Amino acid sequence: MTSKFTLSDSDSSVTFSNSGSTPNGSSLDSETEEDGNDEEMSKIPLQAPPRRKSKVISQMSQKHANDPAEIGDIQSPNSTITSVNSISSLLKEKLQLTIPQALRNSKKRQNADYRLRAFVGFLFICVIFLVGFAHIYYTQNVLQRAYFEKFRFNKNERLLHVYNSAGLEIVSARLGNGIPTDTGVFPCLPHHQKSDSVCLEWLHYSRLYLTHAKREGMHCYYLTWQSLNPSFNPKDCFDWSSRRGHWYGGGQIHNMAYPLEQGKLELSPFITGDIRRNPFGNVLKRYFLNSRGATILVDSETPLYISINANKTKEFCLQAKHDEFAYINHLTQLPQLNYSICATDNMKNLHSSIAEKSLWDGLKPDELRAVDVLLSEPIWQISPTNEATVYNYTEDIIALGFLRQGHVLLSEEWQPSTGDFILDESRFKSMEETIDIIRRRGFRIVFTIQPFISTESINFRDAVTNRLLISERGSDPRIPALTRYHQSNSAGVLDITNNKTLPWLLKKLEPLLKKYHIESFYLDLGTAYDMPHYYKCQEPLTNPDHYKTLFTKAIIGSIPVLGVSAAITRPKAPVFVSLPPFPSSWKAIKTVIPTILSYGMIGFPFVLPGAVGGDIALPMSDNNPNNDFHVNLPDKELYIRWLQLSTFLPVIRFTHLPSKYADDSVLEMTKTLTSLRQKTVTPLLKKYANETLDSGLPIIRPLWMLDPMDPACHVVVDEFSVGEELIVAPILYSGSRQREVYLPAGVWRDGIDGSLRKGSRWIHNYRVAEDKVAYFVKMPDNTRF
Numbered sequence: 007m008t009s010k011f012t013l014s015d016s017d018s019s020v021t022f023s024n025s026g027s028t029p030n031g032s033s034l035d036s037e038t039e040e041d042g043n044d045e046e047m048s049k050i051p052l053q054a055p056p057r058r059k060s061k062v063i064s065q066m067s068q069k070h071a072n073d074p075a076e077i078g079d080i081q082s083p084n085s086t087i088t089s090v091n092s093i094s095s096l097l098k099e100k101l102q103l104t105i106p107q108a109l110r111n112s113k114k115r116q117n118a119d120y121r122l123r124a125f126v127g128f129l130f131i132c133v134i135f136l137v138g139f140a141h142i143y144y145t146q147n148v149l150q151r152a153y154f155e156k157f158r159f160n161k162n163e164r165l166l167h168v169y170n171s172a173g174l175e176i177v178s179a180r181l182g183n184g185i186p187t188d189t190g191v192f193p194c195l196p197h198h199q200k201s202d203s204v205c206l207e208w209l210h211y212s213r214l215y216l217t218h219a220k221r222e223g224m225h226c227y228y229l230t231w232q233s234l235n236p237s238f239n240p241k242d243c244f245d246w247s248s249r250r251g252h253w254y255g256g257g258q259i260h261n262m263a264y265p266l267e268q269g270k271l272e273l274s275p276f277i278t279g280d281i282r283r284n285p286f287g288n289v290l291k292r293y294f295l296n297s298r299g300a301t302i303l304v305d306s307e308t309p310l311y312i313s314i315n316a317n318k319t320k321e322f323c324l325q326a327k328h329d330e331f332a333y334i335n336h337l338t339q340l341p342q343l344n345y346s347i348c349a350t351d352n353m354k355n356l357h358s359s360i361a362e363k364s365l366w367d368g369l370k371p372d373e374l375r376a377v378d379v380l381l382s383e384p385i386w387q388i389s390p391t392n393e394a395t396v397y398n399y400t401e402d403i404i405a406l407g408f409l410r411q412g413h414v415l416l417s418e419e420w421q422p423s424t425g426d427f428i429l430d431e432s433r434f435k436s437m438e439e440t441i442d443i444i445r446r447r448g449f450r451i452v453f454t455i456q457p458f459i460s461t462e463s464i465n466f467r468d469a470v471t472n473r474l475l476i477s478e479r480g481s482d483p484r485i486p487a488l489t490r491y492h493q494s495n496s497a498g499v500l501d502i503t504n505n506k507t508l509p510w511l512l513k514k515l516e517p518l519l520k521k522y523h524i525e526s527f528y529l530d531l532g533t534a535y536d537m538p539h540y541y542k543c544q545e546p547l548t549n550p551d552h553y554k555t556l557f558t559k560a561i562i563g564s565i566p567v568l569g570v571s572a573a574i575t576r577p578k579a580p581v582f583v584s585l586p587p588f589p590s591s592w593k594a595i596k597t598v599i600p601t602i603l604s605y606g607m608i609g610f611p612f613v614l615p616g617a618v619g620g621d622i623a624l625p626m627s628d629n630n631p632n633n634d635f636h637v638n639l640p641d642k643e644l645y646i647r648w649l650q651l652s653t654f655l656p657v658i659r660f661t662h663l664p665s666k667y668a669d670d671s672v673l674e675m676t677k678t679l680t681s682l683r684q685k686t687v688t689p690l691l692k693k694y695a696n697e698t699l700d701s702g703l704p705i706i707r708p709l710w711m712l713d714p715m716d717p718a719c720h721v722v723v724d725e726f727s728v729g730e731e732l733i734v735a736p737i738l739y740s741g742s743r744q745r746e747v748y749l750p751a752g753v754w755r756d757g758i759d760g761s762l763r764k765g766s767r768w769i770h771n772y773r774v775a776e777d778k779v780a781y782f783v784k785m786p787d788n789t790r791f
Contacts, residue, residue, distance in 0.1 A: 258287025309333030425459030487538030590620025606704025
């Protein structure tokens with residue numbers, strides 16, 4: 007008889023407690039029944055029931071207590087063996103079924119655990135990101151206060167942002183560099199407050215004043231840092247990365263990067279110098295313009311240092327800093343950084359609004375005629391070694407037959423020593439008669455003078471006796487401070503702040519005007535670095551360049567002046583400002599256009615370019631240390647390309663005559679270019695000179711002034727326009743017969759072949775022969791082929 011074991015629902019065998027038994031305590035009737043259910047059971051997830059004490063033996067005894075036969079069977083050895091075998095077989099089958107299933111369940115639990123951990127990690131990262139974003143947003147926006155319209159400033163991080171009318175950021179800056187981040191910032195005390203200003207103070211470091219004004223459709227913000235600590239020099243740095251647009255202005259800067267953000271300059275005092283040895287050139291202004299419509303204008307009394315992309319950054323930094331030379335005279339005990347930021351939507355409109363206007367105010371008719379003469383006639387710059395040199399030079403000009411007489415500019419060698427202010431009679435015995443002949447031939451005579459008095463000059467003792475020279479700081483005021491200038495190894499400098507100096511100088515110059523009928527003078531003022539290092543004037547100067555401004559203002563109006571060699575403020579018309587001397591090289595010719603564009607933009611529209619071919623025959627030239635006028639001529643091709651470029655500039659200046667070249671083609675090209683200048687260029691120069699007197703805009707303009715919204719116009723460095731009607735694209739590379747040309751919007755007539763060209767595009771591989779110069783004349787917009 008087959009034995010049958012019945013298990014209650016609530017009980018389970020210890021033997022099966024870890025085997026993954028069937029759900030809900032299912033009956034295990036027989037091997038056959040179990041086999042039939044294997045497939046079905048394998049599809050049902052197995053669950054391990056709770057472990058309970060087994061009562062199998064007691065249940066079996068109670069069930070069969072009244073059945074001797076069954077008891078007998080149970081007690082039978084064969085029956086017992088059969089049951090044990092059945093149980094063993096069942097256990098074996100169950101283990102084979104349940105162990106793989108358990109392993110699969112374990113793997114599933116592990117995979118689920120990994121997924122849970124990954125999900126938790128992802129949530130953690132999200133939380134960190136959200137917290138960081140919230141912090142940044144809070145710092146940059148919540149703590150960033152809109153103190154004025156279109157102006158935001160985060161006082162804790164000292165981050166400044168200026169926006170245009172469309173809400174686009176156009177200026178970004180880090181202010182107060184050097185203030186520790188943990189320094190507290192507080193509103194200023196009442197007695198430090200100023201009306202209409204926001205005042206913030208960083209304890210023991212600096213105080214910041216913010217002011218706003220709206221005029222002519224633009225917003226201007228005025229910032230003033232007042233240092234509270236002798237060791238703290240206020241410094242603000244502006245983001246000059248490519249996404250901030252392009253920057254222009256300042257003046258001539260080392261390597262003449264154009265636009266400025268492409269250059270590099272370590273922190274340097276913003277004073278004039280010789281660009282070959284110093285960071286800046288001979289003409290400067292504390293004015294910078296951005297292509298996205300913003301300007302930075304620094305106050306003239308700030309002891310200004312600037313840097314561009316220094317220390318591997320993309321920043322333009324302004325710093326107020328006293329030193330032992332440039333800013334030795336402290337107008338305030340501690341340095342102050344004072345500047346303004348103006349912003350609008352259009353860079354040309356912004357620049358036009360800020361440009362100095364009404365330059366004609368106070369001009370006399372003869373002064374206006376002097377401007378026209380300079381635009382129409384050449385300047386012949388001569389280094390006068392003797393009387394014959396001057397006479398023969400003018401003879402050669404007349405022999406050419408096609409060049410106007412113009413001005414004969416004599417370098418300072420007309421004196422025995424610098425500061426004598428008399429003609430060297432040993433070299434110019436009959437100069438009075440020679441000059442009279444030259445004048446009757448139509449030339450105008452110009453003498454170069456300087457404020458430097460050589461120790462070998464006949465006037466040095468007199469100047470020292472009358473205390474007319476700048477003195478040595480910290481010494482007896484009767485002891486003059488000496489410097490070196492050009493050919494003078496030791497020279498004093500006239501103290502123009504002394505009321506006795508100007509009358510003394512005019513008294514020396516009057517005989518020259520009367521005896522030789524001098525047309526005008528050219529003021530060679532040197533640069534800031536030509537001043538004595540320990541200079542001290544009777545009245546303190548803001549900086550060494552301040553001297554040039556005072557000297558020019560004092561001398562103009564007393565004697566006629568043609569031009570000045572250096573400046574930081576625009577002299578009154580008709581005085582022109584010279585470009586710096588350029589060596590005779592292909593590298594130098596490439597810097598002429600960006601230099602003249604920069605000078606015009608910062609407020610010097612009337613400029614005197616250097617000599618055609620380079621200033622190699624001048625006493626300041628490194629190529630001519632012995633002051634030999636008969637040095638080798640410039641390279642012929644370089645001379646031709648320089649002449650083509652100069653044909654379109656406000657003034658054309660010669661040192662070497664084209665007739666000195668053996669090749670007749672040079673003379674023929676000069677004739678052609680002279681005719682082009684007289685017929686086409688000069689009328690435009692005069693037209694836009696009159697416009698300049700009204701608007702303050704330059705005569706020679708960058709292409710962005712024609713189309714300020716065209717990004718391509720912002721970066722063209724080797725083209726320029728005369729007003730808005732003529733674009734010039736000269737060849738500036740040796741051996742080149744083609745170039746890339748960009749034309750702004752409009753229709754342009756090709757000056758070489760007369761064809762019409764559509765603007766707002768590049769002309770690639772434009773062919774230019776050696777005897778040609780690429781120029782394009784603006785036509786009416788409705789002009790068609």
